Amino acid sequence: MKYCIGLMSGTSLDGIDSVLLEIEGKGIDTKYKEIYFNCYPIDEDIKNEIHDSMDAKKSNVALICSLNYKLGNLFADACIDLCKKANISLDNVDFIASHGQTIYHNPNLEGKLVPSTLQIGEPSVIAYRTNTKVISNFRGKDIAAGGQGAPLVPYVDYILFNKYKKNIAIHNIGGIANTTILKKDTSKDEILAFDTGPGNMIIDELCRRLKGIEYDKNGEIAKRGRIDYELLNKMMSHSFFEQQPPKSTGREHFGSFYVEQLIKENNNIDANSLIATATEFTAETMADSYKRFILNNIDLDEIILCGGGAYNLTLRESLERKLKNIKISSMEDHSMNSFSKEAVAFAILGNECLNNIKSNIKSATGAKNYVVLGDITNS
Ligand SMILES: Nc1ncnc2c1ncn2[C@@H]1O[C@H](COP(=O)(O)OP(=O)(O)OP(=O)(O)O)[C@@H](O)[C@H]1O
Ligand SMILES: CC(=O)N[C@H]1[C@@H]2OC[C@@H](O2)[C@@H](O)[C@@H]1O[C@H](C)C(=O)O
Incomplete structure (x- = not known):
């Protein structure tokens, strides 16, 4: 068994769902035990920046560029606090799987806009501050393979x-x-x-x-x-x-x-x-x-x-x-928790990535091929 963290900041913007797990095995034989779950609220200013970054009238590149790093720092804060609360040293955490914040999702060809999706929350910041390997950008490869990039x-x-x-x-x-x-x-x-x-x-x-x-x-x-x-x-x-x-x-x-x-x-x-x-x-x-x-x-x-x-x-x-x-x-x-489920899911997808296992479902996303999901940023 090894420790890992799953982070999900979903479309509700209610907070960063963060879970610390013990995980073992891979694929259909994956086993896990939930150690600690917490949802870290996102403060109003940052919530507004996320809303603005999605709004064609208010969004701009400088805002998104900065928000990418702000969120990376918030995700790192969540991991650090989670380990503190669970009384487990970050040194014992093998990897962090971070979904990121979706700020745009356009899976279909619309005029000049090609199928695309964007989740932000800079993984380098999380990796640097926690000194832990990060898996992120789970949706990118499925879109590259002709899929919707969701649901995963x-x-x-x-x-x-x-x-x-x-x-x-x-x-x-x-x-x-x-x-x-x-x-x-x-x-x-x-x-x-x-x-x-x-x-x-x-x-x-x-x-x-x-x-x-x-x-x-x-x-x-x-x-x-x-x-x-x-x-x-x-x-x-x-x-x-x-x-x-x-x-x-x-x-x-x-x-x-x-x-x-x-x-x-x-x-x-x-x-x-x-x-x-x-x-x-x-x-x-x-x-x-x-x-x-x-x-x-x-x-x-x-x-x-x-x-x-x-x-x-x-x-x-x-x-x-x-x-x-x-x-x-x-x-x-x-016997499972409604709130932690998606954060657990991304931890499991992160584990599959590290084991080089293809984890998109073609019939769900419409992708042409099965692909390994996630990019690895080393500590
Ligand atoms: N007791 C409750 N009664 C009604 N609604 C609730 C309750 N508790 C939570 N919610 C709703 O659930 C939302 C949070 O759900 P959740 O954390 O599953 O969303 P998410 O992770 O953002 O979603 P997504 O699956 O879109 O990524 C809140 O914004 C609220 O609308
Ligand atoms: C682009 C994006 O962030 N999509 C989310 C969103 O939240 C629910 C639904 O829309 C689902 O398609 C997906 O998340 C879940 C976790 C998924 O990929 O299965």
């Missing part, structure tokens, strides 16, 4: 759940929501996985703009509002939902600009009801994805929810109503 966690879902003797889906509700479908006795080549649309992204942004709070804790606000079905139908007409998988999306489509328009065009709807409608919309896009692309061919037994949105009870109850015959559970029902 399905490979890890396969490692974690391949022995499960049921047809299951693992649905992550982060900023964006994405699902992995694992048929009983599936082979790696048959895994279906794709982004289903927004997760908490629209709900969070509405909470921030209309209520001055970060998120709708347990879905309490949505519970108090009334769903506006006319608006819901309009939201469902977005072209992303009919697009065939493999597909991925991000803030470019469902971020600040989308929410700004939503508020502007619906000023007759009160705040609670807008949040209720956005919550219903999120549940509907998740359920609709199964109905459109999965349930015609696969009888799903169970959907395991993970990511912070798994704790939004209004969202979860709506999903249960829409998919009555399928058991809805959470990571905790399987």
Whole structure:
């Protein structure tokens, strides 16, 4: 067993999910033990810089260049503090796997813009300050191989759940929501996985703009509002939902600009009801994805929810109503932690990189070839 750290700073911008693990083996035989998890909040100034760097009107090269180093330092701080809290010396940590902060994700050819994705948080800074090897830039090689560069966690879902003797889906509700479908006795080549649309992204942004709070804790606000079905139908007409998988999306489509328009065009709807409608919309896009692309061919037994949105009870109850015959559970029902899962996943992907194992799933990302994911920056 050796120690490693996984860092995930996701699309929600709620913080840097950081996990210290003991890891052993590789590929399907990977074994790990979670030692310590913490989510380090990102302060408002840096959060604003991240938002600005994604905004065509406010972004500039100097900002992104500086932010790359600021985030590298924040990620290093997280690793140093994590080891302190866990009472383990950084000298004993074999490697750090850092996803980085996605500031742009454009997986399709759009006019002059070629398929591309950008995660920042300078790995040299993390490696220098921690004196530890860093694996980063996990999405680059998959895009180079003609894929979407996302989702990547399905490979890890396969490692974690391949022995499960049921047809299951693992649905992550982060900023964006994405699902992995694992048929009983599936082979790696048959895994279906794709982004289903927004997760908490629209709900969070509405909470921030209309209520001055970060998120709708347990879905309490949505519970108090009334769903506006006319608006819901309009939201469902977005072209992303009919697009065939493999597909991925991000803030470019469902971020600040989308929410700004939503508020502007619906000023007759009160705040609670807008949040209720956005919550219903999120549940509907998740359920609709199964109905459109999965349930015609696969009888799903169970959907395991993970990511912070798994704790939004209004969202979860709506999903249960829409998919009555399928058991809805959470990571905790399987003795795992909903919050640490993605950070654990990148630690496992980092371990695969060091073992030179190809870890993209072609059927999930659309890549032409299997490739080794991640770049190594030595200490
Ligand atoms: N108790 C709760 N009730 C409702 N929502 C919650 C709760 N706890 C967390 N969340 C939501 O979960 C979000 C954080 O989720 P998570 O850490 O999975 O996102 P992420 O890592 O940014 O996502 P991504 O998968 O997009 O990379 C918060 O921003 C919030 O919207
Ligand atoms: C470009 C990017 O950062 N995509 C994330 C995002 O967050 C959820 C969803 O959109 C998924 O496609 C992906 O992350 C997970 C960890 C993945 O690659 O599996």
